[in-house]
Amino acid sequence: MKDDLLLDVRDLKVHFPIEKGILVRRRVGWLKAVDGVSFSVNRGEAVGLVGESGCGKSTTAMAIAQLQKPSSGQILFEGKDLASLSPKELYEARKDFQLVFQDPYSSLNPRIMAGDIIAEPLRIYARRGSITLGEAEIRAKTASLMERVGLLPSFAQRYPHEFSGGQRQRIGIARALALEPKLIIADEPVSALDVSIQSQILNLMKDIQDEFGLTFLFIAHNLAVVEYFCSRIIVMYLGTIAEIADSSVMYENPLHPYTKALLSAVPIPDPPKERLRKRIILKGDVPSPAKERTGCPFRERCSYAFERCATSRPTLI
Amino acid sequence: MEEILLEVNNLRTVFDTEYGTVKAVDDISFTLRKGEVLGLVGESGCGKSVTNLSLLRLIPEPPGRISGGRILFKGKDLLVGDEEEVRLVRGGSIAMIFQDPMTSLNPLLKISLQIAEALQLHRGMGRKEALAKAAELLKAIGIPDAEARANDYPHQFSGGMRQRVMIAMAISCNPDILIADEPTTALDVTIQAQILELIKSLSGENTMSVIMITHDLGVVAGICDTICVMYAGKIVEKASVDDLFAQPLHPYTKGLLDSIPRIDAGSRKRLYSIPGSPPNLASLPPGCPFRPRCDKAMEICGREMPPETSLGDAPRSVRCWLYASGEGGLE
Amino acid sequence: MGAARLKKNIIALAGVGIISFYLLIILVSLFWLPFDPVAMDTLHLLEPPSIKTGHLFGTDEFGRDILSRIMQGCSVSLIISLGATLLGAVIGTLMGIWAGFLGGKWDHLIMRVADILFSFPSLLLAIFVMGILGEKTYNVIFAIGIVYIPQFARVSRGAILTLKGNEFVKAAFSSGASKTYVLFRHLVPNIMMPLIVQVSLSLSVAILLESALSFLGMGIQPPYPSWGNMLSGARKFMLLAPWTAIYPGLAIVFLVLGFNLLGDGLRDLLDPRLRNVK
Numbered sequence: 001m002k003d004d005l006l007l008d009v010r011d012l013k014v015h016f017p018i019e020k021g022i023l024v025r026r027r028v029g030w031l032k033a034v035d036g037v038s039f040s041v042n043r044g045e046a047v048g049l050v051g052e053s054g055c056g057k058s059t060t061a062m063a064i065a066q067l068q069k070p071s072s073g074q075i076l077f078e079g080k081d082l083a084s085l086s087p088k089e090l091y092e093a094r095k096d097f098q099l100v101f102q103d104p105y106s107s108l109n110p111r112i113m114a115g116d117i118i119a120e121p122l123r124i125y126a127r128r129g130s131i132t133l134g135e136a137e138i139r140a141k142t143a144s145l146m147e148r149v150g151l152l153p154s155f156a157q158r159y160p161h162e163f164s165g166g167q168r169q170r171i172g173i174a175r176a177l178a179l180e181p182k183l184i185i186a187d188e189p190v191s192a193l194d195v196s197i198q199s200q201i202l203n204l205m206k207d208i209q210d211e212f213g214l215t216f217l218f219i220a221h222n223l224a225v226v227e228y229f230c231s232r233i234i235v236m237y238l239g240t241i242a243e244i245a246d247s248s249v250m251y252e253n254p255l256h257p258y259t260k261a262l263l264s265a266v267p268i269p270d271p272p273k274e275r276l277r278k279r280i281i282l283k284g285d286v287p288s289p290a291k292e293r294t295g296c297p298f299r300e301r302c303s304y305a306f307e308r309c310a311t312s313r314p315t316l317i
Numbered sequence: 318m319e320e321i322l323l324e325v326n327n328l329r330t331v332f333d334t335e336y337g338t339v340k341a342v343d344d345i346s347f348t349l350r351k352g353e354v355l356g357l358v359g360e361s362g363c364g365k366s367v368t369n370l371s372l373l374r375l376i377p378e379p380p381g382r383i384s385g386g387r388i389l390f391k392g393k394d395l396l397v398g399d400e401e402e403v404r405l406v407r408g409g410s411i412a413m414i415f416q417d418p419m420t421s422l423n424p425l426l427k428i429s430l431q432i433a434e435a436l437q438l439h440r441g442m443g444r445k446e447a448l449a450k451a452a453e454l455l456k457a458i459g460i461p462d463a464e465a466r467a468n469d470y471p472h473q474f475s476g477g478m479r480q481r482v483m484i485a486m487a488i489s490c491n492p493d494i495l496i497a498d499e500p501t502t503a504l505d506v507t508i509q510a511q512i513l514e515l516i517k518s519l520s521g522e523n524t525m526s527v528i529m530i531t532h533d534l535g536v537v538a539g540i541c542d543t544i545c546v547m548y549a550g551k552i553v554e555k556a557s558v559d560d561l562f563a564q565p566l567h568p569y570t571k572g573l574l575d576s577i578p579r580i581d582a583g584s585r586k587r588l589y590s591i592p593g594s595p596p597n598l599a600s601l602p603p604g605c606p607f608r609p610r611c612d613k614a615m616e617i618c619g620r621e622m623p624p625e626t627s628l629g630d631a632p633r634s635v636r637c638w639l640y641a642s643g644e645g646g647l648e
Numbered sequence: 649m650g651a652a653r654l655k656k657n658i659i660a661l662a663g664v665g666i667i668s669f670y671l672l673i674i675l676v677s678l679f680w681l682p683f684d685p686v687a688m689d690t691l692h693l694l695e696p697p698s699i700k701t702g703h704l705f706g707t708d709e710f711g712r713d714i715l716s717r718i719m720q721g722c723s724v725s726l727i728i729s730l731g732a733t734l735l736g737a738v739i740g741t742l743m744g745i746w747a748g749f750l751g752g753k754w755d756h757l758i759m760r761v762a763d764i765l766f767s768f769p770s771l772l773l774a775i776f777v778m779g780i781l782g783e784k785t786y787n788v789i790f791a792i793g794i795v796y797i798p799q800f801a802r803v804s805r806g807a808i809l810t811l812k813g814n815e816f817v818k819a820a821f822s823s824g825a826s827k828t829y830v831l832f833r834h835l836v837p838n839i840m841m842p843l844i845v846q847v848s849l850s851l852s853v854a855i856l857l858e859s860a861l862s863f864l865g866m867g868i869q870p871p872y873p874s875w876g877n878m879l880s881g882a883r884k885f886m887l888l889a890p891w892t893a894i895y896p897g898l899a900i901v902f903l904v905l906g907f908n909l910l911g912d913g914l915r916d917l918l919d920p921r922l923r924n925v926k
Binding site for chain 1: 574
C-alpha cells in the first residue's frame with residue numbers, strides 16, 4: 001500500500017519577478033516564494049503543510065492545484081505531469097483535485113445561492129459532457145451533499161450571507177466534494193473560524209475522509225490542528241522544507257532546530273505544564289524571501305548554526 | 318493578597334441598532350489586583366472587546382451606550398468623571414494595545430517620534446529627553462540595534478516589531494494596567510511566543526496588571542493568573558487559571574477545552590465539538606444563552622438566566638443552573 | 649428589518665415616480681404643447697406667470713412660452729443624458745473589465761489612455777470634443793460620453809481587481825470553469841453595484857454638463873430649447889424676470905434628484921445581502 005502514490009511533487013519552484021519602474025517595468029529581482037520543494041502524498045493519507053506566514057505553503061498548494069504557474073519542477077498526479085497536460089486534459093484532471101479555502105466569506109460568491117454554489121462544478125462538467133448528469137440528478141446530488149456536510153437541503157435557496165461562518169465552510173466543503181475528487185487541498189480551512197466551530201469542521205472533514213477514502217493535503221499555520229488531522233507533517237520555512245515527520249513522533253522527537261522552536265512556541269492549554277516548558281524563543285523575524293541567499297535559510301535565527309550552514313544548503317535526508 | 322486596583326461592578330453596555338437594542342455586555346463584574354494578569358476569553362461576538370472599550374469609555378456613542386454599572390479604578394468611578402479626567406487615565410494609568418499593530422501606528426511619523434509624543438503628552442518631558450527615553454524603551458522591549466532603528470518608519474518594521482513598538486508606547490508612562498486586546502492574533506506563532514514572553518516579563522518587573530483579551534485558551538494558560546470566560550455578553554465562569562483548566566465547571570468552558578486540539582495529546586482521540594454556533598446577540602433566546610448548545614440543559618435553563626454562584630475560593634464562580642443552590646448542585 | 653427594506657423601496661419608488669413624471673411630459677409634448685416653443689410673441693415679452701394669459705411659467709425675452717420650452721427641452725435633456733451615459737458606460741466598462749481581468753500590458757496600456765483622458769477637466773474635454781465635431785445635438789452625446797469613458801473604466805477595473813482576489817474565483821477555476829465563464833458568472837454580476845451608482849451619478853451629471861455646454865453656446869443651438877440654453881438666455885434677465893431661470897432650474901434639479909434616488913434604491917434592491925434575512 002505504501003507505494004500507492006497519488007501526488008508526487010518534485011523540486012517545485014515558484015519565483016515571482018519583482019518589478020520596478022513607472023513607464024517601463026524592469027525586473028530587479030526574484031521573490032522565491034517556493035524554492036525547491038519535493039514531497040509525495042499517498043492515497044488515503046492526510047498530509048499537513050505547516051509553517052509561518054510567507055513560508056510558501058499556500059503558494060505550494062496553489063501550484064499543485066494549477067492555479068499558480070510553477071517556475072520549474074514537476075507535479076505528478078497519478079503519475080501524470082500536470083504541467084505537460086493540454087488544456088483539455090487538465091480540465092479533465094481537475095475533477096480529481098478540489099480545494100477548500102480559508103475565508104468562509106470571500107470563498108462564496110455573495111450573489112449565488114448555496115445550492116447553486118455546490119452544484120456549480122457539476123453543472124460545468126455536465127455542460128461540457130464530461131459527466132452525464134441531468135439537472136434533476138444534479139439537484140438530488142446537491143441535496144445529498146448538503147445533508148452529508150450537516151446542512152438542511154432546504155437551505156439550498158439561501159444566499160451565503162444568511163449562513164454563519166461554520167455553515168459557510170460546510171458549503172465550501174460540499175462544493176469540493178461535488179465532483180468526487182481523489183485529493184482535497186484544504187488551505188487553512190479552520191483558521192478563520194471560532195474555536196467551538198473549528199472542531200466541528202475538523203471532525204466533519206475527518207469523517208468525510210474515512211467515508212470517501214479521500215486524500216488530504218492540509219495547509220495550516222496551527223501545528224496542533226495539523227497534528228490532530230494529519231498522519232504526516234511537512235514543516236516549511238522560507239520556501240523550503242525544513243522537516244518531514246510522522247505526526248505521532250514529531251512532538252516527541254523533532255529534529256530540525258526550526259521545528260523544535262515552532263513546537264515549543266505552540267501554547268498548551270494546561271497551566272502547570274505550560275509553566276514548566278522550556279521555550280525556545282527565536283531571535284528576530286523571518287528574512288525576506290526576496291533576498292539572495294546561500295546556505296541554510298534558517299541559519300541567521302538558528303542557535304546551532306555553524307560554518308557550513310552559511311555556505312551550502314542542506315539536503316533533505 | 319495585593320490591593321484591588323480595578324473593580325468592575327454590573328457593567329452593562331448596549332448598542333441601539335436597526336434590529337433593536339443589543340446587549341453586548343450584560344451585567345459583568347470582576348476585580349483586578351495589582352500585578353495580576355487577568356484573561357477575558359471568548360469567541361467572536363461574546364463581548365470581550367466591548368468590555369475592554371467600556372473600561373476606558375471608548376464606546377462610540379451613539380449607537381453604543383454604557384447603560385449601567387460602575388468601574389472603580391483605585392476607588393474612583395471612571396463612569397461618573399468628566400471626559401477630560403478619563404482621558405488622563407487613558408494612556409496614563411491604563412494603557413492599551415490592539416490586535417493590529419499596523420493600523421495603530423501613524424505611517425508618516427518616525428517610530429521614535431511616536432513614542433516620544435506619548436511621553437511629552439503624559440509625562441511632560443521635553444523633546445530631547447523624550448527622544449532619549451524612546452530609544453531606551455525600544456532597547457528595553459528587545460528591538461535589535463535600537464538607536465538606529467528608532468528613526469525608521471512603521472512600514473520598515475515587521476508585524477512582531479510593530480507590536481513591540483505598541484507595547485513600548487503603552488508602557489512608556491509606567492501604567493498601572495495594560496489592556497491587551499488580542500495582541501498576538503495577527504502574529505506568527507514564534508513571534509507570538511516572543512510577545513507573550515515580553516508581556517509576562519513586563520508585568521513581573523513593573524508589577525503592572527494586565528487584562529488580556531483573547532480567543533485562544535492556550536495563550537491564557539501560559540500567561541494569566543485569573544480567567545473570565547465570556548459567552549453572549551456575560552461572564553459564565555471565573556476562576557484561577559489552574560482551577561479553570563483542571564476542573565472547568567460551566568458546560569461551555571468544558572466544551573471549549575475539549576474541542577481544541579492539543580499538540581501534546583499523544584493519542585489521537587476524536588475532538589469533542591459543541592453543536593451549533595454562537596448566538597446572535599440581537600435575538601437571544603430566553604434564559605441561559607448557552608442552552609440551545611448545551612448537552613446538560615434542564616427545563617429551568619430555558620426560563621431564567623442562572624445567577625452568579627460563588628464556589629470555593631475567591632475568584633471562582635459560575636453562572637449555570639447545575640451549580641445554583643436548590644437546583645441540581647455540585648455532584 | 650422590514651421597515652428598513654421598505655424605506656429603501658420607498659426611495660427607489662420616489663425615483664421611479666419622478667422619472668415617470670418626466671417621461672409622461674415627454675409623451676405629452678410629442679402631441680400637445682400649450683404654445684409653439686419657438687414662436688416669438690413680441691407683444692408678451694418677459695411676462696410673469698399667469699393663468700389669465702395662459703403662460704403658466706411666464707414668457708422669455710422673445711415672448712416664448714417657458715412651460716412649452718421646458719416640455720420640449722425635456723426630451724432633449726433626457727436623450728442626451730441617457731445616450732451619453734450609455735455610450736460612456738458601455739465603452740468604459742468594457743475597457744475597465746478588459747484591463748482588470750487580463751492585467752499585464754493590456755491593463756497598463758488601457759489605463760494610461762484613461763489617465764490621459766481623465767487629466768482634463770470634464771467640461772474642458774467636452775468643449776474640446778464639441779470643437780472638433782461641430783455643434784450638433786448628437787455630438788453633445790459623443791462629447792459627454794467621451795468624458796465618461798475613463799470614469800467607467802476606472803470604476804469597473806477597480807471592482808474587477810478587488811473581486812479577482814476573492815477565493816470564490818479560485819474555487820470556480822478549480823471547478824473547471826473557463827475564463828469567460830468566471831468573467832460572466834462571477835465577476836460581472838458583482839460589479840453591477842458600483843456601476844449602478846456610477847450610472848445614476850452620470851445621468852445627473854450629464855444633464856448638468858449639457859446645460860453647461862448649452863449655456864456656453866456649444867450645445868443645443870437656439871432657437872431650439874434645452875434647459876441649459878434656456879438658463880443661458882435667462883442670465884441677462886434673471887433679476888428682472890426670475891421665472892425665466894427658476895423653472896428650467898427646477899426642472900434640472902428634480903430630474904437629477906430622480907436619477908439619484910433611483911440609483912440609490914436600485915443598488916440596495918439588487919444586493920442579496922440586503923434582502924430579507926430569514
